[in-house]
Amino acid sequence: MKFVTFTDGRKEQPGVIGADNKCVHPLNGWNSLAGFIADFDTKGREPALALSQKDGGIPLTDVKLEAPIPHPRNGILSVGLNYVAHAVEIAKATGREYKQPERPTYFIKWVDRAVAPGGDIPAHGELTQKLDYEVELAVIIGKRCQHVKREDVFSHIFGYTICNDISARDLQGNYGQWAFGKSLDGTAPLGPWIVTIDEFASPPALRVTTKVNGKLRQDSSTSDFIFDIPHLISELSQGITLEPGDVLITGTPSGVGMGLAPQKFLQPGDLVELEIEGIGVLKNHIK
Numbered sequence: 001m002k003f004v005t006f007t008d009g010r011k012e013q014p015g016v017i018g019a020d021n022k023c024v025h026p027l028n029g030w031n032s033l034a035g036f037i038a039d040f041d042t043k044g045r046e047p048a049l050a051l052s053q054k055d056g057g058i059p060l061t062d063v064k065l066e067a068p069i070p071h072p073r074n075g076i077l078s079v080g081l082n083y084v085a086h087a088v089e090i091a092k093a094t095g096r097e098y099k100q101p102e103r104p105t106y107f108i109k110w111v112d113r114a115v116a117p118g119g120d121i122p123a124h125g126e127l128t129q130k131l132d133y134e135v136e137l138a139v140i141i142g143k144r145c146q147h148v149k150r151e152d153v154f155s156h157i158f159g160y161t162i163c164n165d166i167s168a169r170d171l172q173g174n175y176g177q178w179a180f181g182k183s184l185d186g187t188a189p190l191g192p193w194i195v196t197i198d199e200f201a202s203p204p205a206l207r208v209t210t211k212v213n214g215k216l217r218q219d220s221s222t223s224d225f226i227f228d229i230p231h232l233i234s235e236l237s238q239g240i241t242l243e244p245g246d247v248l249i250t251g252t253p254s255g256v257g258m259g260l261a262p263q264k265f266l267q268p269g270d271l272v273e274l275e276i277e278g279i280g281v282l283k284n285h286i287k
Contacts, residue, residue, distance in 0.1 A: 001052045002193040003159070005033050005070055006063040012070070016052045017193060023057035033068055033194070034245030037142055037158050067114030067190040068161055069140070072247045076114075076138075076188060077236070078165065080105040080178065082226050082251025089259030094173070104227045104235070109165065109249070110183035117192040120287035121166055123268045124184050128168035131266040131286070134252035135210045135274040137222050138163040140194050145233060145242035153230040154202040156242075162274050162282040163249045164189040169258045169265070189274075189284045190247070199278060203228055206277040208253060212264075213271055220253030 002017035006024055014033035015024040027048065030036040036044050051057070081087040081101065091098040115121060123131060142158030166188070171181030200206070203222075210218035229250065236242065257264045266272065270286040 001048060001196045003033055003036070003048075003068060003196070004193045005066040005068050007066060008058060008063050012066060016048050018051070018055050018057045019053050020055045023055060023059055024063060025051040025054065025057040027051075034073070037140065038244035040142060040158065040244075064116070065118070065192055066116045068194045069190065069245055069247055070114055072111050072114060073243060073245060074108070075111045075183070076109040076163065077242075077246065077248045078107050078109045078182070079227070079232060079249065079251045080107060083220060083224050083253040084226060085220070085224070085254035086252055086256065086259070087226070089254045089256070093258050093263070101226065104232060106236070107178045107182065109188060110179065111188045112185050115186055115189040115284060117189070117282055117284075119189065119284055120186070121164075121189060121272070121284050122184075122186045123266070123286050124168065125268075127184065128170050128181075129265065130169035130258070130263075132167045132169050132257045133210055133212065133217070133266060133272050133274075134165035134167060134256055135208050135218050135276070136163045136165050136249040136252050137204070137206065137208065137276055138190065139229060139233070139248040139250060141242045141246040141248070142197075142244055144244065145237040148234050148237040150230040150234045153233045154197065156233065157197045157229075158244065159194040159196040160200065160204065160276075160279060161191060161194045162276050162279055163247070164272060164274055164282060164284065165249055165252060189282055191282050192280050195279050203230070204278075206279075208277075209275045210255065211273040212266070217257070218253050218255035222250070224253065225250065
């Protein structure tokens with residue numbers, strides 16, 4: 001099933017995509033998709049499944065899709081340098097020697113509001129000249145996670161979506177940490193929908209790509225993670241409680257603008273297209 005947050009001209013509400021993939025059915029009784037996810041296993045699964053098997057809802061052409069989780073609780077929990085080739089290219093770009101990490105690098109991407117599919121990403125030209133793209137598989141938590149064992153992690157996941165971890169590389173370098181450069185307003189595109197975990201193998205091995213103005217920049221697979229999803233969620237849950245609707249992004253592959261020779265950063269007018277196998281395409285313009 002595919003779940004969305006959408007606006008029909010009156011209000012923002014959660015919905016499920018119909019069987020024809022051309023319509024959306026409102027999830028009446030829930031004010032937010034995060035709230036629905038919290039109720040999914042108790043009172044939401046059966047009505048959502050029934051709606052998803054129907055045609056004849058509201059045509060997608062008549063609604064505006066928002067980020068599926070417009071306001072992630074406490075921002076987006078993030079993992080850096082989780083593909084070997086990307087870690088190598090960043091080490092080279094910053095003049096460091098690459099060493100295989102023993103532990104994941106975690107950080108929080110502060111989000112004022114996640115950017116909708118088709119929405120604009122501000123260039124922030126007054127702050128950065130090195131705005132970069134990062135395609136990432138986003139994991140949506142489905143059940144409260146506290147002290148979860150590796151083997152139980154996938155039973156705590158609701159589904160997956162796509163995130164563009166837009167990054168201001170000069171701010172990252174100048175400030176010696178990632179929070180500022182990763183968290184500028186309007187730099188967290190998310191979507192276009194959440195696809196439930198039952199539609200994927202566990203662990204997922206999905207092709208992930210980025211195109212800028214139609215030219216392929218990133219092309220890899222989530223099977224190349226250094227630290228897999230069970231490792232990440234199990235480890236985090238030992239000390240941080242993850243709640244339904246929380247978002248964890250899992251790192252980006254090589255091919256970012258910072259790693260190219262010469263480097264190629266995003267400019268106003270650029271079209272960035274992220275695609276993850278089994279989920280779809282997330283498109284945004286730089287403005």
